[in-house]
Amino acid sequence: MKIALIGAGYSGIRFLQCLEQIPKKRRVEIVGIVEIKHKLSSKLKKYRVYHTIQEMVDNEQPDTVIIATPDNTHELIFQELKKYNIPNIIAEKPLVSNLKSCLKLEKYLSSKKLTVNYVERMSPIVEKCKNLLQKKRIVVTRCNFQWGKDRFFDARDTLGVYAEITHPLDLIFTLFSIYRYKIINAYSSRYKFTFRGKRK
Numbered sequence: 001m002k003i004a005l006i007g008a009g010y011s012g013i014r015f016l017q018c019l020e021q022i023p024k025k026r027r028v029e030i031v032g033i034v035e036i037k038h039k040l041s042s043k044l045k046k047y048r049v050y051h052t053i054q055e056m057v058d059n060e061q062p063d064t065v066i067i068a069t070p071d072n073t074h075e076l077i078f079q080e081l082k083k084y085n086i087p088n089i090i091a092e093k094p095l096v097s098n099l100k101s102c103l104k105l106e107k108y109l110s111s112k113k114l115t116v117n118y119v120e121r122m123s124p125i126v127e128k129c130k131n132l133l134q135k136k137r138i139v140v141t142r143c144n145f146q147w148g149k150d151r152f153f154d155a156r157d158t159l160g161v162y163a164e165i166t167h168p169l170d171l172i173f174t175l176f177s178i179y180r181y182k183i184i185n186a187y188s189s190r191y192k193f194t195f196r197g198k199r200k
Helices: 010-020 053-060 071-081 099-110 124-136 166-176
Strands: 002-006 029-034 064-067 088-092 113-117
Touching: 002 010, 002 053, 010 029, 029 053, 053 071, 064 071, 071 088, 071 099, 124 166
Parallel strands: 002 029, 002 064, 064 088, 088 113
Antiparallel strands: none
C-alpha cells in the first residue's frame, strides 16, 4: 500500500508515528507528504515532501491518502482529490462543515473506501462497554454527554462544536448501534481566549 500524508502538523505527525509502527511485512510505504509550510519538523527529513497535492500525485501515484489538515480545509482538499484516481481516503473529522458541502461530495465519496478518524471508538474501555451492553441486552432510551476541549494550550484551528460534537455522537453509534436520534437539549459556553489562556 502506497500512502501519502496531506498535512504534517499536530495530527499529521501523529498519523506518521502510527504508520511507522506498522511491521514491514505489511508492505505499507509512506511515499510522500504534502505540507505547505516551509519550516518542517525534523521528523520529516527522511520523507519526500511536496508543497502541492498535484506534485505529490504526479510523482508518487499513491493508492491511499490521509487528510490531516485543519478542519476548514477539508472540503477544498476533497475537491482537489476528485481530479485523481485514489481509491482509499483516511480523513480527520469532520469531513466538511455543513450539509450542503457534504451533499456535494456524496457521489464522489460513495465510490471510495473512506475512513474517518474517530479514535475514541478504538479505546479498550469502549470495547468492553459495548460487549457488556450486548451481553446484558441493555436497551438505551436516552443519552447524555458532556464534551470539553482545552484550547488554552492547543493552537489548532477547528470548527469548534461542529467538530467536537462528532466524537460523542460516534460513540453513541458505536456503543448502541443507534443511527436515528432526536436531540432534546443542548447547552454550550463561548469564550474568547488565545491558546495561551489570555483574553483577547
